[in-house]
Amino acid sequence: MWICALIAFLCLCLSSAYGQTLFIAYIGQERADLRPATANIEPLPQDLGLRGAELGIEDNNTTGRFTNQSFRLLGAVVKQDEDPARAFYFLRQEGVRHILVNLPAAKLLALADSPEAKDSLLYNVGAYDDRLRGKDCRANVLHTLPSHAMRADAIGQYLKKKRWEKWFLVPGPWPQDQLFAEALKRSAKRFGLKIVAAKPWTHTYDARRTAESEVAVFTQGVDYDVVLVADEADLFGAYFPYRTWLPRPVAGSHGLAATAWHPAHEQWGAVQLQNRFRKLAGRRMQPEDYAAWLAVRAIGEAATRTQSTDFTPIREYLLSDQLALPGFKGVPLSFRPWDGQLRQPILLASAYDIVAVAPIEGFLHPTNELDTLGYDARETECHLKR
Amino acid sequence: MRLVTAILIYFSATALADTVLVSLEKDNALAIVDGQSLSLIQTIKIGRRPRDIKLSPDLAKIYVAASDDDAIQVLDARTYQVLGTLPSGKDPETFAIDPKGERLYASNEDDNQVTVIDLNSSQAIKTIPVGVEPEGIAVSPDGRWVVSTSETTNMVHWIDPVTLEVAHNTLVDPRPRAATFTPDGKQLWVTSEIGGTLTILDTASKETVKKLKFSIPGVNQTLVQPVGVLVDQNRRYGYVALGPANRVAVIDAQKLEVIDYLLTGKRVWQMAFTHDGKMLFTTNGASHDITAIDTQKLKPIKSIAVGHYPWGVAVKP
Numbered sequence: 001m002w003i004c005a006l007i008a009f010l011c012l013c014l015s016s017a018y019g020q021t022l023f024i025a026y027i028g029q030e031r032a033d034l035r036p037a038t039a040n041i042e043p044l045p046q047d048l049g050l051r052g053a054e055l056g057i058e059d060n061n062t063t064g065r066f067t068n069q070s071f072r073l074l075g076a077v078v079k080q081d082e083d084p085a086r087a088f089y090f091l092r093q094e095g096v097r098h099i100l101v102n103l104p105a106a107k108l109l110a111l112a113d114s115p116e117a118k119d120s121l122l123y124n125v126g127a128y129d130d131r132l133r134g135k136d137c138r139a140n141v142l143h144t145l146p147s148h149a150m151r152a153d154a155i156g157q158y159l160k161k162k163r164w165e166k167w168f169l170v171p172g173p174w175p176q177d178q179l180f181a182e183a184l185k186r187s188a189k190r191f192g193l194k195i196v197a198a199k200p201w202t203h204t205y206d207a208r209r210t211a212e213s214e215v216a217v218f219t220q221g222v223d224y225d226v227v228l229v230a231d232e233a234d235l236f237g238a239y240f241p242y243r244t245w246l247p248r249p250v251a252g253s254h255g256l257a258a259t260a261w262h263p264a265h266e267q268w269g270a271v272q273l274q275n276r277f278r279k280l281a282g283r284r285m286q287p288e289d290y291a292a293w294l295a296v297r298a299i300g301e302a303a304t305r306t307q308s309t310d311f312t313p314i315r316e317y318l319l320s321d322q323l324a325l326p327g328f329k330g331v332p333l334s335f336r337p338w339d340g341q342l343r344q345p346i347l348l349a350s351a352y353d354i355v356a357v358a359p360i361e362g363f364l365h366p367t368n369e370l371d372t373l374g375y376d377a378r379e380t381e382c383h384l385k386r
Numbered sequence: 387m388r389l390v391t392a393i394l395i396y397f398s399a400t401a402l403a404d405t406v407l408v409s410l411e412k413d414n415a416l417a418i419v420d421g422q423s424l425s426l427i428q429t430i431k432i433g434r435r436p437r438d439i440k441l442s443p444d445l446a447k448i449y450v451a452a453s454d455d456d457a458i459q460v461l462d463a464r465t466y467q468v469l470g471t472l473p474s475g476k477d478p479e480t481f482a483i484d485p486k487g488e489r490l491y492a493s494n495e496d497d498n499q500v501t502v503i504d505l506n507s508s509q510a511i512k513t514i515p516v517g518v519e520p521e522g523i524a525v526s527p528d529g530r531w532v533v534s535t536s537e538t539t540n541m542v543h544w545i546d547p548v549t550l551e552v553a554h555n556t557l558v559d560p561r562p563r564a565a566t567f568t569p570d571g572k573q574l575w576v577t578s579e580i581g582g583t584l585t586i587l588d589t590a591s592k593e594t595v596k597k598l599k600f601s602i603p604g605v606n607q608t609l610v611q612p613v614g615v616l617v618d619q620n621r622r623y624g625y626v627a628l629g630p631a632n633r634v635a636v637i638d639a640q641k642l643e644v645i646d647y648l649l650t651g652k653r654v655w656q657m658a659f660t661h662d663g664k665m666l667f668t669t670n671g672a673s674h675d676i677t678a679i680d681t682q683k684l685k686p687i688k689s690i691a692v693g694h695y696p697w698g699v700a701v702k703p
Contacts, residue, residue, distance in 0.1 A: 059518045059538055059539075062498055062517055062518045062538075062539060063517055063518065063536075063538075063539040063540070063541070065515075066517065066539070066541060066543070066552070066555040067555075067557075269519065269537060269561075272495055272496065272519050272537075272538075275496055276496070297538075301540075304540070304557065305557070324559070324560045324580060324581060325560070326537070326538065326540075326560045326561045326579075326580040330580075330608070330611070330630075331580070331608040332560060332580045332581070332582075332608075369606065369608065
């Protein structure tokens with residue numbers, strides 16, 4: 001149904017397209033809300049990411065007024081039981097070459113490896129998986145969402161600086177939890193921290209009545225400085241702060257959380273972006289929205305600087321060391337040539353406050369301190385010829 | 387008789403001394419510093435989140451952008467009494483006044499526009515759409531051009547004050563923050579916070595004359611974030627405030643080369659000269675003080691604690 005609507009829309013706007021109009025597409029998929037009733041105060045929007053892309057298009061077009069370039073977004077959010085490959089196929093048939101993808105890693109790879117993906121560029125705005133930047137990296141995929149490793153290293157740097165060096169790792173049962181937990185283990189090793197205990201959380205998620213007693217018992221009998229929770233689906237992590245047996249802080253996916261974007265972030269003019277987003281979407285900006293905004297803005301910035309809406313110059317500009325994308329984090333952002341990951345600071349946030357911004361002062365790098373977060377050129381398993 | 391002479395001498399001495407006016411973003415106040423003794427004299431409560439501050443060309447009035455009150459306040463420059471407010475539009479941060487004192491141009495960051503206010507009637511006469519997040523604004527000394535820099539669009543918009551339309555656009559480095567014309571009007575200097583650069587444009591051709599990149603030994607490059615920019619009357623030196631690099635760059639304004647970096651307080655933001663040009667004051671947002679710089683010796687001479695988050699500075703002769 002939506003495909004027919006999409007095609008009609010495509011025909012309409014592609015035929016009316018004139019001069020320098022650049023089409024950017026967005027593919028997402030609806031998600032089920034698995035969270036227990038006590039942890040769902042904030043709604044789970046089905047337009048996560050999409051709204052960020054829309055704001056990026058608005059910003060690009062404000063600039064485009066002065067450069068005679070215009071930008072159009074073709075957005076498709078497919079149902080849970082639909083295959084996003086069909087939407088991708090139709091978008092490619094219509095000649096759209098810049099496609100934002102907010103999908104799990106396996107589905108993203110399926111699109112990137114399809115014959116239709118030739119001569120296009122996919123922007124990963126929804127998958128944190130390190131393998132997408134490592135052994136499963138693709139030459140036609142760029143990542144504006146940070147990786148698990150970047151988020152974990154942000155926590156590692158901060159806790160190292162605080163000397164909270166003994167970690168109690170608590171991964172949840174989902175694959176994403178395991179992946180983030182692996183990234184935390186890597187960070188612990190990298191920064192000389194010690195995982196003194198690792199205990200998967202297998203209890204019931206709906207701890208409305210028992211969380212208090214369960215978390216206390218669960219954390220008994222271990223001596224540690226900080227609990228590291230890996231609960232990417234937001235199912236149990238919220239129960240950990242203040243409920244541990246010992247008086248200890250919580251970090252990871254909950255407590256002190258590592259994230260690309262947060263509603264409390266207001267430094268470096270970020271409040272302007274927060275306000276623009278809230279005005280457009282009627283809700284707070286989330287990491288996927290920020291990643292999508294960045295992807296559209298990167299394309300816009302390349303189009304402005306190269307004075308072109310053609311695919312090749314934009315692609316070359318994005319991958320060059322020329323790109324200095326402002327992202328409201330105080331430093332210019334650019335893509336790592338080895339794995340296509342957008343370098344960016346990571347926010348360490350509690351519920352209503354930004355506690356620190358990584359890279360943390362003192363963690364040095366010979367060329368760019370942003371490369372102290374995640375897999376550096378010498379560590380990467382991604383060896384691409386672009 | 388001797389007493390009268392003494393009093394006269396005292397008054398003439400104080401009349402010569404400049405008064406430094408500093409807006410305090412988080413104290414909702416104006417700090418008043420004596421330019422001679424370099425000490426804080428008085429702090430006056432004004433509108434909420436005051437940022438840019440400027441004197442009228444006849445020096446009779448002080449204009450302060452009270453960002454959280456969505457207005458520009460007008461103060462009597464002698465008594466500091468609030469005379470009224472100007473309809474600046476939402477969240478005014480920076481503004482510029484034309485040399486005749488007839489119009490004020492304010493950037494509205496949230497609405498991607500510049501508001502033009504007629505100062506005789508205190509009415510907004512036009513809003514001009516510009517790029518995303520307009521920030522820096524300046525009027526050329528001859529009144530021929532108004533420029534607005536937009537932080538996310540990365541452009542200088544050249545506004546014709548006769549038609550009040552954007553006549554030209556010049557692309558500059560990422561996140562242009564501030565712009566100033568050289569006193570001879572021949573050049574426009576634009577700082578780029580994320581680019582870490584100063585772009586010098588030729589006013590006549592609107593083309594780039596030179597681009598200067600700042601780098602300070604021992605200071606991380608990402609901390610070098612150029613913001614405020616000023617050029618002295620004789621175009622001998624130009625000064626660029628480098629934000630969290632905690633330094634002001636001194637530029638030979640003829641050769642267009644960086645010649646020195648002067649240490650100030652933390653997050654150095656905006657600047658103003660004394661009326662004789664012999665001293666320069668910088669606001670240091672994160673260390674809550676201002677630094678006085680001797681422009682003859684190119685040396686910082688004193689930092690003066692003024693209050694929380696000093697943002698803008700203006701000097702009253």
